[in-house]
Amino acid sequence: MSRDVPGPTVPQTRHLGTAVPGPRSRALQTERDAALPDGLGRTLPIFVERMAGGIIEDVDGNRIVDLASGIAVTSVGAAHPEVARRVAAQAQRFTHTCFLVTQYEGYVRVAQWLNSHAPGDFAKSTALFSTGAEAVENAVKIARAATGRPGVVVFDNAYHGRTLFTLAMTAKDKPYKTGFGPLPTEHVHRAAFPDPLRWPGSPAPAQVADEALRAFEDLVARVGAEQIACVVVEPIQGEGGFIVPPAGFLPRLAETARRHGIVVVGDEVQAGLARTGTLFAAEHDGFVPDLVCTAKALGGGLPISAVTGRAEIMAAVSAGGLGGTYSGNPLACEAALAVFEIIDKEDLTGRARAIGQQVREALAPLVGLGRGVAELRGRGAMLALELVRPGTLEPDPDAAAAIAKACHQQGVLVLVCGTLGNVIRLLPPLVIDDDLLADALGVVAGAICEQVAAADRVEVSA
């Protein structure tokens, strides 16, 4: 279906003229390996020439379908003309002042938009930063300042970033924490996240929510509410495997936390800003955090993040306590203002829902424990498949890696996630064309079927 939006500058078709990676990417890879540390991993070792809509064109002229959006960043596409126009115009006026030194209007406009669109019918204010981890750390600082308490409750499978404090909040050890200890974990407390697929005893989702809330209450009692500043929760867990909590869990968590004077922080760094079919993922379940962190899709590719929340909580920090040299950089603010306009004009929340439906129609028939696909889950254009050993719930990271590799070789970029590395996640740009998405989903489906057939062959020969 063609859409009434500015046309992308790269043909919106998959095309492979060489193996992936091709010779020019491989040559650059050799130079990269000599110049960069191994600690910087990479998913697909190609080098990018240009991008538009749902296509990544590499330096060998291959056109790869983008089902990753730079990890949920380029929801409006990686080269939307309106983002490019506003950023270029701003670059000609000034690139930087440090907002803490001299101010500019764009920062205020971004804050106003977030204040009026974030969940919650109360007075809000917003502080801008540069990365998701920085937003999360600042939400914790604000909650501590507002409550005078040190503790932070986070969840199993949580991912909040790679700085030392957000690493302490993040659940997965390897590779994120390996060799980086000691981490500041003293006041970080981990609660069970209600994962309906893996909750002990596999009860109905409503019971999973009840039991997880009881576990949260027990943790609060054990630690002492007077020791807990905030609970930080992803409304849909991202790196942890696109786990959607049962209906009602998030609002009940918020109600319980507030009863104990605990600030509720929603980490919407991955799920926020139209990705799930609503502006904020919290909206699906009537969840209203006190503070919400956004980043990734906010800047359409430019680094910007935000903490938006109850004005009286945000006001707890005295002047000079928040911000940083680059926080709310003027180029990134202009990009964010373009993103807000595009979400509205191109109905990207509607697009996310339509993409979700198309993905479900294409991939739901593949789900089945016997086939090793335990679940297709998520919301809108944030969907994932969990791979298990056929007939069991045992995670199968090898199958996920093999499927991802097969997709990459055929020119479709997918990402793997999950605490156990057994989840394939799909995060296409919300401006992807239906036909291109259908083509890419055909490749993903083919790779899964091939993996199932390979597993059967192993079983027969064993």
Ligand SMILES: Cc1ncc(COP(=O)(O)O)c(C=O)c1O
């Ligand atoms: C939910 C969530 N929080 C925080 C972060 C950290 O963001 P950044 O990598 O921009 O620091 C991420 C990154 O993936 C995320 O998914």
